[in-house]
Amino acid sequence: MSYRSTLLGCGKYAPKRVMTNDEIALAVDTSDEWIFTRTGIRRRHIAAPEETTTSLAIEAARDALASASINGGEIDLTIVATSTPDYGFPASACLVQDAVGAHGGAFDLEAACSGFVYALALADSMIRIGSVRNALIIGSELYSRVLNWQDRSTCILFGDGAGAVVLSRAAQPGPLPRFTLGSDGSGGPLLTMYNGGVPEPSNATPGGVRMNGPETFKFGVRILVDVTEQVLRDEGLSTCDVDWLVPHQANQRIITAATKRLGFADERVLSNIEEYGNTSAASIPLALAECVERGEVLPGHRVLTVGFGAGLTWAGGLLTWRT
Numbered sequence: 642m643s644y645r646s647t648l649l650g651c652g653k654y655a656p657k658r659v660m661t662n663d664e665i666a667l668a669v670d671t672s673d674e675w676i677f678t679r680t681g682i683r684r685r686h687i688a689a690p691e692e693t694t695t696s697l698a699i700e701a702a703r704d705a706l707a708s709a710s711i712n713g714g715e716i717d718l719t720i721v722a723t724s725t726p727d728y729g730f731p732a733s734a735c736l737v738q739d740a741v742g743a744h745g746g747a748f749d750l751e752a753a754c755s756g757f758v759y760a761l762a763l764a765d766s767m768i769r770i771g772s773v774r775n776a777l778i779i780g781s782e783l784y785s786r787v788l789n790w791q792d793r794s795t796c797i798l799f800g801d802g803a804g805a806v807v808l809s810r811a812a813q814p815g816p817l818p819r820f821t822l823g824s825d826g827s828g829g830p831l832l833t834m835y836n837g838g839v840p841e842p843s844n845a846t847p848g849g850v851r852m853n854g855p856e857t858f859k860f861g862v863r864i865l866v867d868v869t870e871q872v873l874r875d876e877g878l879s880t881c882d883v884d885w886l887v888p889h890q891a892n893q894r895i896i897t898a899a900t901k902r903l904g905f906a907d908e909r910v911l912s913n914i915e916e917y918g919n920t921s922a923a924s925i926p927l928a929l930a931e932c933v934e935r936g937e938v939l940p941g942h943r944v945l946t947v948g949f950g951a952g953l954t955w956a957g958g959l960l961t962w963r964t
């Protein structure tokens with residue numbers, strides 16, 4: 642017996658503290674005008690000292706469970722997609738599992754800004770084979786604690802936040818979801834963040850994003866177009882058949898250039914980068930949750946998610962909302 646999955650609920654959490662571009666410009670040589678015109682970012686949310694990647698994830702998870710009208714005890718798989726976990730171990734997902742009373746497996750998944758869609762694909766495959774009924778998939782990031790706040794080329798881009806979905810066994814049969822995952826490790830040096838396992842001797846302190854901005858930008862535009870086209874082609878659909886495109890929120894200019902090439906109407910492309918900056922693995926569920934909260938995502942809608950980022954990695958997923 643083969644099952645399929647559908648999105649049953651979606652939630653989010655953003656720290657209360659907001660940091661504007663003007664505030665960053667007090668510390669490094671930049672301006673609101675430069676940041677906004679190059680990236681579309683005006684503000685980002687910054688975690689309070691007592692908050693952690695896990696605490697953000699728990700808030701988003703609880704919001705998603707409420708949106709899905711199920712309780713934590715009905716969850717039998719928990720995945721947290723993150724590049725900024727609290728610990729090497731325990732996994733943030735285990736701490737979330739305990740906080741919401743979920744059952745079954747729990748683990749973190751690291752595929753940078755593609756991590757959330759990778760996690761969706763994995764959960765979908767477990768639902769398809771019947772070993773999972775309800776999966777809690779969370780993207781949670783706390784970049785403000787790993788950024789080099791003296792590096793104006795990277796510190797302006799990122800923010801903290803979390804988003805979550807409940808992906809469940811669908812009541813109706815149907816063709817979707819459809820996923821595609823990809824990677825190209827030869828592009829690894831374009832985007833790096835050191836961790837404990839770098840060669841010794843090393844003066845590299847953990848954290849600190851290093852990025853080739855222009856090359857990453859070109860990669861983002863190309864891959865957003867390619868992945869979208871591939872998922873639609875695989876499913877025999879066109880852009881008109883998609884209700885919501887939820888791209889990774891890396892840079893508004895990447896989103897605008899790619900969606901113009903694809904011919905997507907602006908009103909069907911979700912963007913909240915102005916308010917949150919790039920929240921990496923959290924950006925897709927955070928944008929989706931806002932749209933759900935506004936009551937715009939209706940049962941049967943097709944939602945196309947496209948993640949891309951460090952690795953290099955990319956992933957596309959075409960899913961349905963409550964079918």
Ligand code: ACO
Nearest residue numbers: 671675679753754793794797854855857858891892950951
């Ligand atoms: N304020 C003012 N000037 C700046 C700033 C800043 N914050 N940052 C860089 N500059 C300067 C540079 O020093 C350079 O000056 P120079 O010409 O005198 O050398 C000039 O601006 C142009 O720099 P570029 O890097 O060429 O600027 P670009 O137009 O490419 O914009 C940006 C930079 C916004 C970072 C862009 O390249 C970009 O968005 N890239 C993609 C970022 C991205 O998607 N990252 C994904 C991360 S996802 C993940 O997986 C972690």
